[in-house]
Amino acid sequence: MTSARMEESDGDFQEERFRAERAGKLGYQPLYKRVKALLVARIADGRWQAGQSIPNEFQIAEELNVSQGTVRKALHEMTLDNLLVRRQGRGTFVTSYDDERILFQFFKLTPDEGSREFPDSTVLSLESGDANAAEADALAIPAGNPVWRLIRRRTLGEKPLIIERIVLPAEHFPELDRFETIPNNVYGLYSTRYGITVARAVERLKAVGADAHDARHLDCPFGMPLLEVDRRAVGLDDRIVEWRISRCLTEAHHYLSDLK
Structure with a gap:
């Protein structure tokens, strides 16, 4: 040439x-x-x-x-x-959003002993509403815009491990409540049903105490130390497509970040 x-x-x-x-x-x-x-x-x-x-x-x-x-x-x-x-x-x-990709690219909670596993999920609630100030700031949308609020519990070997709160801009995920079930692999759902590819995620980690909701669904004492992972998932067009707060039990797990 x-x-x-x-x-x-x-x-x-x-x-x-x-x-x-x-x-x-x-x-x-x-x-x-x-x-x-x-x-x-x-x-x-x-x-x-x-x-x-x-x-x-x-x-x-x-x-x-x-x-x-x-x-x-x-x-x-x-x-x-x-x-x-x-x-x-x-x-x-x-690349497709199969469980293996999600496990190694986006799921960083790892057993202290044994191999990594992809957790199961149970949807606790899915509701629509108007974005409050915190949600609007996290998703970079105007306050009052419609959003979906998804809460689910994630387990490994039937043991509760994570309580997860996901907020999505409703305009990009129409009729989310029409699905009979929300799949465990939600990034696959975003891709196949809505054409939204999560390219990367920005996370912030901090230690928090379990509130009453956490304690009930994680079967742990109120105030127990948890690892909170605040994630903004970013699409290919650099638009924030998801805000996720995960509160994790770390008695037998740790957060693994492979820096290269």
Whole structure:
């Protein structure tokens, strides 16, 4: 491929540049970063679905009029970001929100002894309401906007481990209460039913004492020390799509963060 084909030509990215610029993803960046932003936008707008095989490097390079090396670098970063997965001899696929991915990317509570497990969940309540000041601030939406409030208990080996409060902007999750059951893997639900991919999460940890609600559902004494994990889940377009407060028993578990 000639050097001219390695540079962005006028009009080559016009439609997708608009999509990416609207999401605030483009600016003065290396070409591979701009290509990455355009490909991420394909996942964000649903053109590339979870579990779907994507075109190969050569096809994408031909379509976007850039070098294969540029595409390879963009796809490599997307793989590191857990947005894509390469399967030997089969190609590259959009990552799906299976239990294994959630366990190792988003669930950090680990037994002091033994292997990690994906917890079961029981929905305690699902209600709609107007966002209060704290919810509006956490989700970056106006106070009073409609939200869903989901409370569930999570267990390992039938032992209560976590009480979880999830707040979602209702405009992005219409008719959530129409589901017969809310699945254990809610990130899979967000992706498959609402086209919302959780790309990353920002968490804050602190020690708290169990309140009456925690004590009742975790079967622990009132005031018992718990680990509170305050999470803002962020979509591909950098929009906060979920606020989650998890209060966790840590008598036999710890929070594992693998820093690299």
